[in-house]
Amino acid sequence: MADKEIVIKGSLHQLKIYPPPEVTLPELKAFFGKKFESSGFFRGVRCRIDILDQGWNRREKEDIKKTIGAINELIEVGFFRPEDELTPREIPELRKAPEVIKKSFRSGQKVAVLGDLIIVGDVNPGAEVLAGGDIVVFGKVVGGLVHAGAEGDEKARIFALELAPTQLRIGKVLGRAPDDRVRRGTGPEVARVKKGRIVIENYSARGEGRN
Amino acid sequence: MGKAIVITSGKGGVGKTTTTANIGMALAILGRSVVLVDADIGLRNLDVVMGLENRIVYDVVDVVEERCRIDQALIKDKRHRNLLLLPAAQTRDKSALKQEQVKDLIQELREEFDYILIDSPAGIEQGFKNAIVGAQEAVIVTTPEVSAVRDADRIIGMLEAGGLKDPRVIINRIRQDMVRRGDMMDIDDMIEILAIDLLGIVPDDEDIIVSTNKGEPIVLNSKSRTGEAFRNIARRIEGEDLPLMNTGREKFVQRIKRMIGIS
Numbered sequence: 001m002a003d004k005e006i007v008i009k010g011s012l013h014q015l016k017i018y019p020p021p022e023v024t025l026p027e028l029k030a031f032f033g034k035k036f037e038s039s040g041f042f043r044g045v046r047c048r049i050d051i052l053d054q055g056w057n058r059r060e061k062e063d064i065k066k067t068i069g070a071i072n073e074l075i076e077v078g079f080f081r082p083e084d085e086l087t088p089r090e091i092p093e094l095r096k097a098p099e100v101i102k103k104s105f106r107s108g109q110k111v112a113v114l115g116d117l118i119i120v121g122d123v124n125p126g127a128e129v130l131a132g133g134d135i136v137v138f139g140k141v142v143g144g145l146v147h148a149g150a151e152g153d154e155k156a157r158i159f160a161l162e163l164a165p166t167q168l169r170i171g172k173v174l175g176r177a178p179d180d181r182v183r184r185g186t187g188p189e190v191a192r193v194k195k196g197r198i199v200i201e202n203y204s205a206r207g208e209g210r211n
Numbered sequence: 212m213g214k215a216i217v218i219t220s221g222k223g224g225v226g227k228t229t230t231t232a233n234i235g236m237a238l239a240i241l242g243r244s245v246v247l248v249d250a251d252i253g254l255r256n257l258d259v260v261m262g263l264e265n266r267i268v269y270d271v272v273d274v275v276e277e278r279c280r281i282d283q284a285l286i287k288d289k290r291h292r293n294l295l296l297l298p299a300a301q302t303r304d305k306s307a308l309k310q311e312q313v314k315d316l317i318q319e320l321r322e323e324f325d326y327i328l329i330d331s332p333a334g335i336e337q338g339f340k341n342a343i344v345g346a347q348e349a350v351i352v353t354t355p356e357v358s359a360v361r362d363a364d365r366i367i368g369m370l371e372a373g374g375l376k377d378p379r380v381i382i383n384r385i386r387q388d389m390v391r392r393g394d395m396m397d398i399d400d401m402i403e404i405l406a407i408d409l410l411g412i413v414p415d416d417e418d419i420i421v422s423t424n425k426g427e428p429i430v431l432n433s434k435s436r437t438g439e440a441f442r443n444i445a446r447r448i449e450g451e452d453l454p455l456m457n458t459g460r461e462k463f464v465q466r467i468k469r470m471i472g473i474s
Contacts, residue, residue: 108253110302125264126255126301145267166265176265179289179426 003142006031016080017051029067037071046074054078072197104139105129107127112150141165154193159203162191168198212243215327216448217346217375221362223333225354226383229423230413231330232260233438234343234350236428237445238295243325246285248297248317251332252307255299261288270302275312290431291386295324295427305338317345326448335369343370349378350410355385355396366385375442379410380474381444386415411444412439412455 006028007018019028056064056079079115099118100191105111105119107126107170117131118138125143129135135148147154147169154171168175168191175191177196188203218231226250234454235247249257252272258264281297297320300307320327331342343349349370353363361378362385370378370436380396389395402409416437422429430438430445443453 108301125259128302167267174268179262179265 008035017046019050019052019054021054023054025056025063028064032067032071036068044053048078050078050080053081098133098136099131105144106142114123114151117147123160124152124166131156137161137163145169148191156192158191159188161188163200167198169199173198213321213324213326214330214348215321215346216348216350217329218248218345218350218352219331219339219364219366220352220359221331221335222359224352225359226413226419227333227352228256228260228330229428230352230381230383230441231257231328233327233430234435234437234448235289235294235326235446236291237430237442238328238448239288239291240442241272241445241449242293243449243459244293244295245326245391246297246320246409248320248327248329250275250308250313250338252299252309252338252341253304253442254303254332257330258286258298260298260426261296261428263288263298264426270298270300271316271382272307274304275308275316279396283315295425305332305341307454308341310344313341314345319375323325329404330438331378331388334366339369340441340463341364342374343375346375351378351380351385351405351407353380353401354383355390355398355401355404357396358417360396361402367405367407376437376453377407379408380405382458384415396409409455410447411440413440413444424453 005020006023009016009018019031035070037185051064061079067077068077099113099119100120102120104121105123105127107124110130111117111119112128112130112151114132116133116136118130118136119129120138123129123137123141123144123146127144128130128147129137129144130147130150131142131153132201133149133153134156135146135158137146137158140162141160141163142162143166144159145167148158148167149171151190152171154173158168158170158172164177166177170191170193173193173196186202187198191200192199193199218227218234221228228295229286231247235245247257248271249255251257252344255270258267263286269279271284273279274281274284278438285295285297288467317327317329327345329342329346332338350365351366351370353359357421367378378413380402382401386395387397398409400410414437416429416435417431418435419429419437421433429435430441443455446453
């Protein structure tokens with residue numbers, strides 16, 4: 001079989017090898033020999049190589065390790081199963097790393113980020129906080145506009161230690177503070193869209209970690 | 212074609228926004244269709260005073276930058292359907308609007324509504340210029356303080372330069388007891404300095420603070436004297452010739468009348 005069907009991913013210090021299921025052990029060993037040894041590229045380099053486990057037994061795995069060790073004994077070899085892997089492609093680009101902002105937002109101040117947003121501080125009346133993903137406020141939201149899922153994601157949520165904004169938006173759904181009374185939060189709260197409406201509930205860890 | 216009136220002062224904190232909200236509400240109660248335009252970009256308040264902040268989706272900057280239509284940005288008042296608010300943007304600044312854009316916008320509103328009341332920002336810079344550019348009339352709000360009157364005088368000059376002749380003045384926060392003692396600037400002194408027509412006087416009133424904080428313009432309170440003052444101002448704007456301030460305190464009314472020379 002051709003080398004090109006064995007896919008290599010990663011950086012110089014951490015490689016992931018994806019052999020196809022039908023690969024034979026000699027083929028794999030030949031691949032390492034050809035790719036790694038002949039190029040001299042890995043000589044003296046300390047790195048880690050993880051190989052997608054195609055159901056080899058322990059002896060076969062040792063054999064693979066030995067082959068690679070012969071090329072460079074500094075290389076650490078491991079195996080992983082498909083279910084262990086989080087493929088980066090499944091995470092939308094904009095949801096990668098949350099933005100963390102350590103300050104309070106006062107009237108007239110605005111922030112808009114593509115992904116998730118964590119604010120360590122308060123959100124005051126007249127401020128605007130927008131994010132493409134979830135918004136977590138480690139502080140009080142005592143007014144202002146808080147818009148999660150600003151690019152249309154109605155699964156986005158808004159968490160705050162106290163959640164009483166002037167207006168809440170999730171995706172294209174809009175909720176506003178009651179006219180006649182001031183909403184006072186009672187501990188950590190979460191806002192999400194349920195049946196097309198924004199609902200604010202007391203935060204409970206149960207069921208939150210998912211999705 | 213409706214009439215656009217700018218409400219301005221030069222000095223901050225004299226009650227422009229409260230005055231705009233109350234005159235607007237009073238005109239709506241009189242059956243007129245009214246749009247309040249908050250021209251104080253970056254320091255918007257009119258929506259809060261009207262109790263409509265939580266309804267804002269689009270603002271005046273969105274309109275001029277064509278992110279929405281005018282009717283999408285207009286917020287209907289929760290008490291009076293004839294009254295609408297075009298809110299300012301809070302997270303932008305005065306440079307977000309250009310005079311030409313404001314002029315066109317006000318012109319468009321005039322085609323549909325009887326009155327367009329423009330709440331001007333304090334100061335004499337860009338924001339003020341934006342606020343007056345589309346107006347046909349101007350109302351100056353001042354208080355019986357030397358500094359406020361000085362700024363009002365400056366504004367009258369700038370309004371004239373901007374083509375707004377014959378502005379009228381509202382003297383806000385008159386305190387009867389102080390006027391009686393002679394501790395407050397005399398209304399006729401002020402009128403003499405400013406040399407423009409008096410549109411109304413509004414007594415100082417703690418209830419204003421309460422109503423402002425609650426987002427309920429005081430004209431809605433039929434028992435309030437301050438509310439009555441604003442209702443009278445609205446009727447004068449409508450062209451009625453009303454005597455100044457029926458405060459219910461004969462002595463004070465007499466004194467005012469004497470001061471402005473109508474009795």
